[in-house]
Amino acid sequence: MESNVDTQQQISETLLLPQEVLLSAGVHIGTRVKTKDMEPFIYKVRPDGLYVLDMEKMNDRIKIASKFLSRMNLSKVVVASSKRYGRSPVEMFCKVIGCKPMTGRFTSGTFTNPAYSDFFEPTAVIVTDSLADDQIVEEASQCGVPVIALASTDNSKMNADLIIPMNNKGRRALAIAFWLIAKEILKEKNELPANGEMRYSIDDFETNG
Amino acid sequence: MSTCISCGRKVTPEEKAVKMTCPNCGGITIWRCEKCRLFGRTYRCPACGFTGP
Numbered sequence: 001m002e003s004n005v006d007t008q009q010q011i012s013e014t015l016l017l018p019q020e021v022l023l024s025a026g027v028h029i030g031t032r033v034k035t036k037d038m039e040p041f042i043y044k045v046r047p048d049g050l051y052v053l054d055m056e057k058m059n060d061r062i063k064i065a066s067k068f069l070s071r072m073n074l075s076k077v078v079v080a081s082s083k084r085y086g087r088s089p090v091e092m093f094c095k096v097i098g099c100k101p102m103t104g105r106f107t108s109g110t111f112t113n114p115a116y117s118d119f120f121e122p123t124a125v126i127v128t129d130s131l132a133d134d135q136i137v138e139e140a141s142q143c144g145v146p147v148i149a150l151a152s153t154d155n156s157k158m159n160a161d162l163i164i165p166m167n168n169k170g171r172r173a174l175a176i177a178f179w180l181i182a183k184e185i186l187k188e189k190n191e192l193p194a195n196g197e198m199r200y201s202i203d204d205f206e207t208n209g
Numbered sequence: 210m211s212t213c214i215s216c217g218r219k220v221t222p223e224e225k226a227v228k229m230t231c232p233n234c235g236g237i238t239i240w241r242c243e244k245c246r247l248f249g250r251t252y253r254c255p256a257c258g259f260t261g262p
Contacts, residue, residue: 037249064259068232091226141246146229161241162232163262 015059016180025172027054030153036069037157041165051153053165061164062177065148066184068162069124074098074185078122080106080136085171086128087180090199096182096200099126102136111139124148130155130166175206215250233259241249 015022020026022202030051034042069077080102081090087103090205094101100120102110109116125140127133130149133149149160150168157163167173179202186192210219213226220226225243230236234257241252253260 064232067235068230071230071235083251141227141243142225144225144227157262159246160249160262161227161229161246 010013015055016062016184017176019055022055022176025176026170027075027173027176029167029170029173031169032187033154035154035156038151038153038155038165041151041163042153053153053167057071058164058166061162062180063184065162065164066181066188067125068146068148069097069181070185070188072123075100076121076123077126078102078124079126079130080133081174082085082106082132083128083169083174085145085169085207086174089174089205090128092200092205093178093182096198097185106133106136108139110134111136111143111145126150128174130158130160150174171207172202175202179205211240213245214239214252215241215245216240231257231259232261233257 011079019114030042030053031050034051041053041057043052045051074097077099079090081087081101082104090103091101093099107118108122110118111122113119121147124146125136126148127137128150130137130151137147137159146161147159148162148164149155151163151165152168166177183192186198187194192198212219220242221238227241228245229239231239231254233254237254237256239252239254249262251260
């Protein structure tokens with residue numbers, strides 16, 4: 001029993017945010033649908049049938065994604081969200097980091113048609129949901145651009161190069177995801193001290209209304 | 210010619226493959242062929258042991 005408490009404490013210490021904050025935002029909550037691709041990231045099934053994601057793996061993947069992005073030219077990184085709750089976190093993330101936001105409807109040919117007026121060649125693409133943002137994932141795969149995808153239990157690994165397993169449907173969960181990635185990127189780029197806090201809070205990233 | 214890290218096949222220039230550094234260590238250049246990306250096949254960094262996607 002004591003060793004179980006110690007393990008819980010160790011897990012809590014390695015997490016980027018206190019466990020209570022993450023649990024209250026529901027970043028670990030998945031859906032009632034499970035895909036084979038997401039099986040390694042699933043921790044357990046709740047009695048009501050909801051699959052729960054592994055928070056340690058989510059934590060590790062956020063760190064890895066931040067390391068990966070910090071090595072890139074961030075002005076050419078596209079962050080996309082067609083979901084309503086993802087728009088505000090994405091726009092705030094791009095404001096802090098200096099990426100290019102693409103919220104709402106994605107026009108076909110933005111990455112593949114050089115004759116299009118808004119044509120853009122990204123170095124990496126981050127999507128909030130590979131199912132909802134399927135067009136952007138498809139175009140990124142045609143251009144040979146690495147895709148980082150936030151994925152819940154019902155998503156697939158198709159055309160994704162790095163998966164961050166977490167709740168990509170919740171308003172607070174999406175705000176926490178982008179806030180954490182932004183903070184870790186700033187730390188990796190030495191723009192923020194190791195124990196420093198960002199100017200912006202999680203509430204600034206959250207969609208209001 | 211580069212080879213896909215998952216299946217070991219040669220990656221042709223006309224293929225929709227991806228070239229990236231290892232997300233974890235950044236020391237190794239990873240090539241993933243079109244099929245391995247589409248099917249979501251796992252890749253493993255030979256330097257740090259990171260397994261993706």
